[in-house]
Amino acid sequence: MNDFRIPLGSWADDFIAFITDNFSFLFDFVRTIFNGAYEFVDLVLASPPFWVIVLVAGALGLMVRGWKFAVGAVVGLIVIVGVDQWQNAMDSLALVLVASVLAILVSIPLGILAAKSDLASKIIRPILDFMQTMPAFVYLIPALILFRVGVVPGIEATIIFAMAPGVRLTELGIRSVDREVVEAGEAFGASPARILRQIQLPLAMPTVMAGINQVIMLSLSMVVIAGMVGAGGLGQQVVASLSRIDVSLGFEAGLAVVILAIFLDRMTASLGTGSTPIGRLLAARKHRRQSAAAAAESAISAPVADLKTPQPA
Amino acid sequence: MTQIVAEHAQQFAAPAEHSAPTSPSPEIAVKADHLYKVFGRRPHDIVKKLEGGASREDLAHLGTAAVIDASFEVQRGEIFVVMGLSGSGKSTLIRMLNGLLEATSGTVTVGDTRITGLPAAKLRDVRRRSVSMVFQHFALLPHRSVIDNVAYGLEIQGMPRVERLAKARTIIRLVGLDGWADSMPSELSGGMQQRVGLGRALAADTDVLLMDEAFSALDPLIRREMQEQLIELQAELGKTIIFITHDLNEAMFLGDRIAVMRDGRIVQIGTPEDILTDPANDYVAQFVQDVDRARVLTAGSVMEPVRSMVTVNSGPRAALRTMRDLQTSATFVVGRDLGFVGVVRDRDVLKQVKANHPDLRPIIKEATAVSTDTALVDLVEPAVESDLPIAVVDARNRLLGVIPRVTLLAALGNVTTTTGELPITEPPSTISLSVITETLRETASEGAQL
CATH class of the missing domain: 3.10.580.10 (CBS-domain)
Structure with a gap:
């Protein structure tokens, strides 16, 4: 019995070796793209003085949620500056933003596909289960081989780990759109693409936004793990504090992660509800545009009004 | 009204050019010919067995026969009511008339266009120009204002924005929603929401209007009002209306003719008085015994x-x-x-x-x-x-x-x-x-x- 051994591990090893040998150009290409995107976002976030970013964050908070949240955001970010983690926090934020955007870009189309096709849904679901439950460290190993030490394996592992809720909630959102409303689109002769764009996606938007929120939160939780492969930022600080048993550094870096997490969560959570100051602003603009259109149209409606429908007296 | 009919006839001619014209009969707006819809693993086998005389119950283990051998013709300008209890197959039947469900066997003809077997793009074209629909639970687009909902069909037809909004405004007046154009559907009562649904279907200006239990979700008083208004509108616009209901009184009030469905089959087609005074079988007779005779029978x-x-x-x-x-x-x-x-x-x-x-x-x-x-x-x-x-x-x-x-x-x-x-x-x-x-x-x- 002791001889019984399924060599799954060595197969996985062979597989990674195979793609390393044959597709290294592809991974070099991906590496360049990811790295470029990260460097750019990090440049934008880390090069201006901290108070510029703090003010921008405060202004965003004011627009999205109101003044209380804006004040909280400014105070929180100043705490990060105060514990001397600003540079690391900006590195981590850049990593989270790049990884989240990429994860969303992949997961929303996948979610749409899964919602439209039962077969796709059946194939995608176990893959997502696998991706979500496999311990996140495991992704780092092949990522290290394929992309070498640095930010890119961190981004890659983050994308794989974080995209599952994006796919799932997009699928759920589209599938739970009222069947009759979709049918109405069909009954009036709308094409499937148009139904998706004008009916399914807008109505699924709160659920999709919840998915995006989850993607960002999971990305942030991966930041620490990414620190183990040299991704830098707050993760590296946490890993360093662990190896040195440095409580103060660990607490400060950890607190910075928490502050970033709360800020990103509240920002993205309120985008989905549409009840934000910015949402109201957009609605007011839309309304103005509509009444302008109505005015324009009433000006010309006299010649257009000779419709078949008689005017009620 | 003759003018409207003439214009519709022109509209009808357009899609007919690029699809196989069947029997061109200008007075028949919708025709169903030996229509079957079977849900199951091997639907065609089930249809064959049904044609061979098997009953729906005998085949229940193989699949569900929702509609069995339905044939009827709806005249232009007629209100044709399909009446039956839930599960009788009436909703399935109406969805085959605009191709939302594909018939397992049999054919549907709308105007001169044969719907059955039409490729998806052409089918959409038929829906855009010839058949619109009103839904039981209104099925309005909740994220759009009333006027944008009413203009939805026109938008899909490709009408420019200013033009379609102008037309939608006329329709909004017609269905009695003046002043609500910029409201959102959620701000409206059920009856008003269904007016929007009706307006959306009327705005598309199709010859045929399918109404799937359109008034069933409304309060009795509102329902009555909507029924009366529908008859007025129909007299004014001359639409062909196929109306689905489980409410016999509604069927009797609205219908020029009524098809009574039971267990997937049409058991009787006739005028309300035919059905009331000369029921085809015990089922229909039992069904009509509770009807409000005072409203159906005429002098x-x-x-x-x-x-x-x-x-x-x-x-x-x-x-x-x-x-x-x-x-x-x-x-x-x-x-x-x-x-x-x-x-x-x-x-x-x-x-x-x-x-x-x-x-x-x-x-x-x-x-x-x-x-x-x-x-x-x-x-x-x-x-x-x-x-x-x-x-x-x-x-x-x-x-x-x-x-x-x-x-x-x-x-x-x-x-x-x-x-x-x-x-x-x-x-x-x-x-x-x-x-x-x-x-x-x-x-x-x-x-x-x-």
Whole structure:
């Protein structure tokens, strides 16, 4: 019995070796793209003085949620500056933003596909289960081989780990759109693409936004793990504090992660509800545009009004 | 209205050009021919078995036969109601008419276009131009304002924004939602939301309107109001309407013709009165026993032949003799061409005869006359107000029949009246036979002397 051994591990090893040998150009290409995107976002976030970013964050908070949240955001970010983690926090934020955007870009189309096709849904679901439950460290190993030490394996592992809720909630959102409303689109002769764009996606938007929120939160939780492969930022600080048993550094870096997490969560959570100051602003603009259109149209409606429908007296 | 029909005919010609034209019959708007819809693993096998005479229950283990062998033709400008309880297959049937569900077997023809087997893009074109739909739970786009919802069909047809909003505004007025154009659907009551749904379907300006339990989710009062408005709109716009309902009273009120469905099959197609007075089987009979007969039955269907009737020129003596023979106290008076004039009472006629006045005209009284399509519910009030039978006249005012109170009561209570032996004469005579006979004899001798 002791001889019984399924060599799954060595197969996985062979597989990674195979793609390393044959597709290294592809991974070099991906590496360049990811790295470029990260460097750019990090440049934008880390090069201006901290108070510029703090003010921008405060202004965003004011627009999205109101003044209380804006004040909280400014105070929180100043705490990060105060514990001397600003540079690391900006590195981590850049990593989270790049990884989240990429994860969303992949997961929303996948979610749409899964919602439209039962077969796709059946194939995608176990893959997502696998991706979500496999311990996140495991992704780092092949990522290290394929992309070498640095930010890119961190981004890659983050994308794989974080995209599952994006796919799932997009699928759920589209599938739970009222069947009759979709049918109405069909009954009036709308094409499937148009139904998706004008009916399914807008109505699924709160659920999709919840998915995006989850993607960002999971990305942030991966930041620490990414620190183990040299991704830098707050993760590296946490890993360093662990190896040195440095409580103060660990607490400060950890607190910075928490502050970033709360800020990103509240920002993205309120985008989905549409009840934000910015949402109201957009609605007011839309309304103005509509009444302008109505005015324009009433000006010309006299010649257009000779419709078949008689005017009620 | 003729203009509208002509324009629709033109609209219809367009899609017909690039699709195989079937039998071109301009009066048939929608035709279903041996339509089957079976859900299951091997639907075609099930259809074959059903055609071979197997019952739906026998095949329940193989799949669900939702619609079995449905054939009907809907005339242009008709309100065709499909009525059945839930699970009878009516919703499946209506969804095959615009291709939302593909028929397992059989064909659907809308105008000149055969829907069955049409490629998706062409099918969408048919839906855009020829068939629109109103849904049970309104199915409005909740993220769009009322006017954008109404204009939705036009938007898909590709009409420019300004033009379609102008048209949507006209429709919004038409369905009675003036002033709500910029509201969101969630701000509206159920009845108003369904007006938006109706407006959306009307704005698309298709010839055929499918209405799937459109008023079932509304309060009874609102429902009634919507039904009446639908009939008005239909008269105004001349749409062909296929209306699905489980409510028999609604079916009877709206339908020019009704198809009754049971367990996937159409068990009877006929006018509301056909179905009420001549149900095809026990199921239909049982179904219609609770119907509000007063609203469905019309004067024309319950009226009795006129017994007591004289022409204007026949004079008082003839009138009196008629009344004496029938033992009634009043008789209808008609002109030479049977045109309805009024009624005379025996007392008045007796006086006239005694005075030897040869003319009936001065004593003719007005009487209630109704057209043949008046619902019985509208006859109750005149029947209460006067003891005379109600006269039923045609469009040219000719007296066709009468409805005595007894007949009206019997029709409302679903009791047979015509025993054939006892003709109903209302009102009963008030002057004794002998007096009349005496008077007639006396005046007759006077007349002879003169």
